[in-house]
Amino acid sequence: MDGHVKAPTVVNGLNVDELFGLIERVKSEPEKANTHWRLATTWQGQARSRSEVEGYGIGGQEVPRRFSIDVDEPCELGGSNRFANPQEYLIAALNACMTVGYVAQCAVRGITLESLVIETEGDINLRGFLGIDSGVPNGYDNLRYTVRIKGDGTKEQFAEIHQAVMATSPNFYNLSRPVSLKPDLVVE
Amino acid sequence: MDGHVKAPTVVNGLNVDELFGLIERVKSEPEKANTHWRLATTWQGQARSRSEVEGYGIGGQEVPRRFSIDVDEPCELGGSNRFANPQEYLIAALNACMTVGYVAQCAVRGITLESLVIETEGDINLRGFLGIDSGVPNGYDNLRYTVRIKGDGTKEQFAEIHQAVMATSPNFYNLSRPVSLKPDLVVE
Numbered sequence: 197m198d199g200h201v202k203a204p205t206v207v208n209g210l211n212v213d214e215l216f217g218l219i220e221r222v223k224s225e226p227e228k229a230n231t232h233w234r235l236a237t238t239w240q241g242q243a244r245s246r247s248e249v250e251g252y253g254i255g256g257q258e259v260p261r262r263f264s265i266d267v268d269e270p271c272e273l274g275g276s277n278r279f280a281n282p283q284e285y286l287i288a289a290l291n292a293c294m295t296v297g298y299v300a301q302c303a304v305r306g307i308t309l310e311s312l313v314i315e316t317e318g319d320i321n322l323r324g325f326l327g328i329d330s331g332v333p334n335g336y337d338n339l340r341y342t343v344r345i346k347g348d349g350t351k352e353q354f355a356e357i358h359q360a361v362m363a364t365s366p367n368f369y370n371l372s373r374p375v376s377l378k379p380d381l382v383v384e
Numbered sequence: 385m386d387g388h389v390k391a392p393t394v395v396n397g398l399n400v401d402e403l404f405g406l407i408e409r410v411k412s413e414p415e416k417a418n419t420h421w422r423l424a425t426t427w428q429g430q431a432r433s434r435s436e437v438e439g440y441g442i443g444g445q446e447v448p449r450r451f452s453i454d455v456d457e458p459c460e461l462g463g464s465n466r467f468a469n470p471q472e473y474l475i476a477a478l479n480a481c482m483t484v485g486y487v488a489q490c491a492v493r494g495i496t497l498e499s500l501v502i503e504t505e506g507d508i509n510l511r512g513f514l515g516i517d518s519g520v521p522n523g524y525d526n527l528r529y530t531v532r533i534k535g536d537g538t539k540e541q542f543a544e545i546h547q548a549v550m551a552t553s554p555n556f557y558n559l560s561r562p563v564s565l566k567p568d569l570v571v572e
Contacts (some may be wrong), residue, residue, distance in 0.1 A: 198449035210431065223509060231461075233505065233506055234504065235479060237483060238501050239501070241396075244482045245483040247472075254458075254460050259460065265472070267564075269481075270449060274398050274436045282484065283481070284451070285480065286481075287423045291423060291435055311427065315424045322406075330410055333558035334556075335556075361420075364512060372563060375524045376525065377527055377559060383533055384499070
């Protein structure tokens, strides 16, 4: 029995020792920084799909994980309204990523969060998707969001964290900049 | 009793009469084309969040719908691995949207689909998110995807449909072009 085992530092539920450990590993061994994400999505009839995760890669290691994500469309858009739709999942992906950003940025500064809510909204004109007017944007021109944050940081600290999240969040990056999409069609 | 009630035309589970009806309404009344999407995302502790849908707007009408989307991070990235992560949800949002596109483009051409699978993958270097190197992209530089489609269309028809999906899919648009993100921070 070792009386000197140190309890991990946990802030906002995040193990900050492990987070700093990850940062140090990635600094000294850049190849540990690579993460690989993949999903297979299978049509389930009508407007429904199921996306399945079987694992992801980190630092060249494969980590098995199993999740499925069910998506549908509202009845007015040809679906059966059993699940949220693709535009809603996209916003959830953005908000969830930024949430992790705020929680982690607070944790490394020792700021305890009490609550965090992100409300996001956007508009899409169906004339693009329906092929009626190619001059109309098919997707979101913009997304407006409000971050409501409460914790023991100062206003200045939260403003700094807010900037840091915009500067580092992967999904903020993925939506605010063009991602090159590289398709391959296989007719079976 | 009217003996002339016509059964709806359903292809791939989609009611094609309703789809053409939507197209005609949006052509004659452009304001019917507006859709409004919104979510509120609440931090659940550690790296977990829950996004809640309460409804959406179409053609100025509010349609109540209730869904929640739970997101987490893998253990290696500070999470508890209870749910898929934000980068996986983003891919699911893209794949699900394109799935609806293929199904609808086939339906309006009277092509019956037998199966449709979209496999998508991408890489993210953690040096961006972890703030180690601001020269590293924080998100996906690119996403590669393979569409495996089977049905009674010709190879030429499926190639045409493939182009039409890229040209009209809202989430293909949202990822392949920059969406302007407009934040507001409220420290409570």
